Amino acid sequence: MTDPLREPTFLILTALAAGPLHGYGLIAEVDRLSDGRVALRPGTLYGALDRLTDDGHVARDREEVVDGRLRRYFRLTAEGESALRAETERMRRHVEAASARLQRRTLGGFAMGVRA
Amino acid sequence: MSDSYERLLFAYPRRYRRERGRELVDMYRELTSDRGRPRAADAVDLIAGGLRERLRTVGLGGLAQALPTAALFSLTALSALSVYFVVAFELHPDTAQFVNKAPVASWYATAFAGWLVTAVLFAVAPARVARIGAAVSLALVIVGPVLRLVDAPVPDLKMFIPFPLAVVGAVAVALPATASRAARLAPIVAAAITAVAAVVQVPIPGAELWFGGGSMWDAGEGTYGVCCAYRLPATYALHLAGVGLLLAGVIAAVLGARSGRTRGGWTLLILATPVAALTSMWLSNVEPMLTWTSRVTGWDEYQSLVAGVLAMLVTAVLLPALISLRRFVRRRVIS
Numbered sequence: 484m485t486d487p488l489r490e491p492t493f494l495i496l497t498a499l500a501a502g503p504l505h506g507y508g509l510i511a512e513v514d515r516l517s518d519g520r521v522a523l524r525p526g527t528l529y530g531a532l533d534r535l536t537d538d539g540h541v542a543r544d545r546e547e548v549v550d551g552r553l554r555r556y557f558r559l560t561a562e563g564e565s566a567l568r569a570e571t572e573r574m575r576r577h578v579e580a581a582s583a584r585l586q587r588r589t590l591g592g593f594a595m596g597v598r599a
Numbered sequence: 600m601s602d603s604y605e606r607l608l609f610a611y612p613r614r615y616r617r618e619r620g621r622e623l624v625d626m627y628r629e630l631t632s633d634r635g636r637p638r639a640a641d642a643v644d645l646i647a648g649g650l651r652e653r654l655r656t657v658g659l660g661g662l663a664q665a666l667p668t669a670a671l672f673s674l675t676a677l678s679a680l681s682v683y684f685v686v687a688f689e690l691h692p693d694t695a696q697f698v699n700k701a702p703v704a705s706w707y708a709t710a711f712a713g714w715l716v717t718a719v720l721f722a723v724a725p726a727r728v729a730r731i732g733a734a735v736s737l738a739l740v741i742v743g744p745v746l747r748l749v750d751a752p753v754p755d756l757k758m759f760i761p762f763p764l765a766v767v768g769a770v771a772v773a774l775p776a777t778a779s780r781a782a783r784l785a786p787i788v789a790a791a792i793t794a795v796a797a798v799v800q801v802p803i804p805g806a807e808l809w810f811g812g813g814s815m816w817d818a819g820e821g822t823y824g825v826c827c828a829y830r831l832p833a834t835y836a837l838h839l840a841g842v843g844l845l846l847a848g849v850i851a852a853v854l855g856a857r858s859g860r861t862r863g864g865w866t867l868l869i870l871a872t873p874v875a876a877l878t879s880m881w882l883s884n885v886e887p888m889l890t891w892t893s894r895v896t897g898w899d900e901y902q903s904l905v906a907g908v909l910a911m912l913v914t915a916v917l918l919p920a921l922i923s924l925r926r927f928v929r930r931r932v933i934s
Contacts, residue, residue: 490777506626524641525626526648529619533652534660552625 488570491521495531496540496559496567503544505554506532532557540566603637604628610649612656658926659919665865667775671782672847672866673873674733674771676840677764678718678790681711683836686797687816688823704823705754706746707761710739714768718786726776737768756824759880759903763837766876766911767844770869803839826899829881834903841877844870868922871914879907 488496491513498504498512509532510523523531535541540563544556559567604624608616627641637645651663688694689708713736721729740761747755775782796816803815818832825831829838848867855863875882882888883906892905 506622507629510626510630524644525623525630526644526646529623530648530651530655530663533655534664537655537660552629553622554625555622 487573488566490517491523491527492531492535493567493570494521495523495528495535496563496570499541499557499559500564500567503556503558505556507554509557535563538566539563604641604645607637607642607645608649610646611652612649615649615652615656657923658930659923661861661865662869662919665862665869666770666773667778668851668862668866669848669869670733670771670773671775671778671785672844672851672870673767674714674717674721674774674786675789675847676844676873676877677714677736677767677771678786679793679843680764680836680840681714682790682793682797683815684833685711685715686794687818687832687836691818694818694821694823701754703754705756706743707740707756707764710736710743710764710768713739714771715790717771718790721774722783722787726774726778730772730774733768733772733774737765737772740765740768757826757900759826759900759907760824760833760837762904762907763841763873763876763879766907767840767873770873803835827880827883827902829878829884834880837877838881841874844877845874848874868914868918871918872911875910875914876907879903879910882906882910 494513494516495509497516498509501512504512506525506528510525510528513521513523532541536543536557539560541557542560544558546553546555548554604627605620608620608623611620623645627637651660654660654662685708689703689705689711691704694704713732717729717732717736720732743755743761744758746753800814800816815832815835822832824833829835848863848870851863852867853863855861855866880903883892883903888906888909891909892902895905
């Protein structure tokens, strides 16, 4: 078992699951996915991308220059995809467990309300 | 503007600056729409990013990952210590009156108050605010020796008290941005437990106190910052905090290793340095430290400081260097 993915890492991999993105695009996509709650800065983003590249989860895709500015694209690797799937599955199990308990709690409260 | 951002890349390794510097600066240009100078948050982001990159380059990237957890443990230890020092010394009428005829015994009461406020902030406010609280508390500790140097009329303590507090306080600044509810409450719970222990005067096992009323909670006049044995009330509290941090680190490492996770091990490696600082009084009394420190300084006050610094050189320099070397050798063998 590996360490659970941190939220920014999870969001970066999720953003790349739709296709290769450059740094600026990744920041915007993570912002959108998290409803503005996770605001990555370039230094933090590149640190995470380097770590993910070392782990084999992300790879460099291509480079292009737009308006004189260098853009390097990153893509999700097969290893990154399975890490994202594993993390999604782990989170899904947690969500299901929480939903089931909340539902039982709601039904219990409703039953108590009926009895009262 | 890009020049200002380029200057902030100084923390990155030269090779990284050459390969990725332009890309980073361009991204900042794009994000800020080519307006304005770097803000403080941009500077922190780039400097922290550079330091993380340097650690990653030498195979110690796990340290940056584990730092927030180590910071949480450190703030928890500082919260408990703050309550102890405030109750047993700073606000204790005997001690404060004996030392200064003042309402508090020393300048460091401000730092203890700071860490307790930080514990509350960490529980209820965004992590950024709690980090500022931790940084202010650290600054208050560092100001103490400076006030002493300039002979300011402020009640002071011997250096072996603020030194470990500053080391633990430095780690505590890196509090995690996101944490579970239980983790957010841990520092304040540690402070509350210590306060209850103070009220009921829980006997502390293993304390063979040489001064005062024989209790950690009733330390007695004139025992605050007295040198040089680790079983004295103030230094024994630091020692216990060190042992507690070590246990927390070992448990994190063992539990992590059992699940195939490495972060706990890195947390233990970071915590080893504050532990070395907190147990420096004990270290200065065991061989070979006793002989070494006696050679360096004949001053009681600085003997435990030297022991702490020597131990910290092992935990913060030698151990990481050995881990880095091992990774380097393994990589060479594999390739």
